[in-house]
Amino acid sequence: MINKKYVLLASFAAAIAVQPAFAQESSSTTAKGWSGRDMTYRGYNYDYMDTNYVPKSRMKQQSKFLANQYAFPSKPRNMWEVGVKFGQLNVSGDVPAEMLWRGSWGLGVHVRKSIGYVFSVRADYNYGNAKGLQWQPSQGYVYNSAWNTTYNPGSDKVFYNYRTELHQLNLDLVASTNNIRFHRAKTGISFYGFFGLSGIAYQTWVNTKDASGNSYAQKFEQIYQQYANVTATHQIEYSQRNKVRKDLRDAMDNTYETDAENTQKNRRPGIFGRKTFLLYGSMGLGTQIRLSTHWNVAIEDRLTIPLGGGSDLLDGQRWAEQTPGFPVMTQSTDALNFFSVGLNYNIGRKSRNVEPLYWMNPLDYAYTEINTPRHMMLPDPVLADADGDGIADQLDKCPGTPAGVAVDAHGCPMDTDGDGVPDYMDKQLITPTECQPVDADGVGNCPCNPKCGTLQTCANIPAASISFGNNASNINSAAQSQLAVLAAHMQANPTCKVVVIGNGNGSKVQQQRSWDRVNAIIEYMSEKNGVDRGRFIFQYGQAGDANTVMIRAAAQDEEGPMNVPPPFPNLKK
Structure with a gap:
């Protein structure tokens, strides 16, 4: 049994060690988690x-996650833990155990690897010496x-003792759940439990003779007589027990020269000697108390319980006395208890490995994404547009535009010739500047000729640049406004053609996305604005900003295809 003093000492040490660990977590959370600078x-x-x-x-799962085809990120590569420990080793058997400073x-050492956020596996090797000394004769x-080869069972009294040397190899399944936290990003202390299978190779000796080969029979008798008033009934108070054992230690040497009783069938003469x-x-x-990403200290207690027979001799004794001279075999078996304090180190580069998963909070991804969406698929915002012209009310400088009227980027009706009369009210759509100002119908003050209401020049079609979001090819509201202006000019100049040029040739994806955007613009102009597709010249994969499509009026006699097959159909949006 572990001395109460050591339990209290270990608890006190743990309480002191936890303070810097929690302080470190608190400061880190303030600097990163709550400031927003890192969580962005x-x-x-x-x-x-x-x-x-x-x-x-x-990586296959991670690729699907990044492409929003799977909701869960891959489990990250995490570090291995290695550690060393030292502590009190006791045999719980028929002979009371000695304490650490008496030789027990x-x-x-161990190696531990996480297999998930709760479970990990551990290979653990322990070596130790355990001692025991009976205070009862x-x-x-x-x-x-x-x-019985040195002492006479009929007359000599003995005080049982032993020294056991053992090697113990353990394979453990370890469970830790307090890393799953709902109100804190990380934990500075980890509680865990474990169970597993152990193989123990041991040998036990007893101290029956002094250095000269003589038994301790006379010394044992003297000690017995000294405490005869209390040992007669085998009832000795705790303070008296310590006195008896102290006198026994003083009376004996430390040789432990005699093999203890053992079961020969369990002896392994090969690699175990x-x-x-x-x-x-x-x-x-x-x-475990976390000190940093790589270091932590651990306080642990392991109880080792036998699985079969032949395990009542760890302390070299399997007999209990009912009356002197009539021993019976005990029904109990010996167990081991190892209380230890250890230092652990996590192996792995922080740039490629996270801490062992039993230190990681699996809710971190979900909470961070909810707080600061970066990968979440969010619906497009719905903004009020009372007049239905495609410009949100907050940005519309001309609210109440009649339905079906083409507007510019500010939501105001188109005025192609800039004469102050909107196109839908202008009876002379293209009025030369020299003929302005105009009347209420948009008609200029120059003498009219048969072509004055339909003055056509391709130079009136302005060049434009339409921007797209990264990897997108949809026509957004800003682009719709630009294309409405283009449509008005093309309708006013029905013989003019327009060249639509998609940029982006750095990769197959860029070339295909360039084609997608040019095709989207021509289809939009044809389907939404009624402009014949044959009036466009289709060009893509040009040098320039990969997220931009350029539009210009075609030069005189300039020709080109209105349809072009996609370069990489498998990459179409």
């Missing part, structure tokens, strides 16, 4: 859109070969 581009834990964190085996110690050791090998089950609880 990434989550608190890592950038879930950064493919540097995704192994090749999971253990040390260990015994005479029923007639069947115990370690004692003469040690006994048995399979055990393990379970335990632990606490």
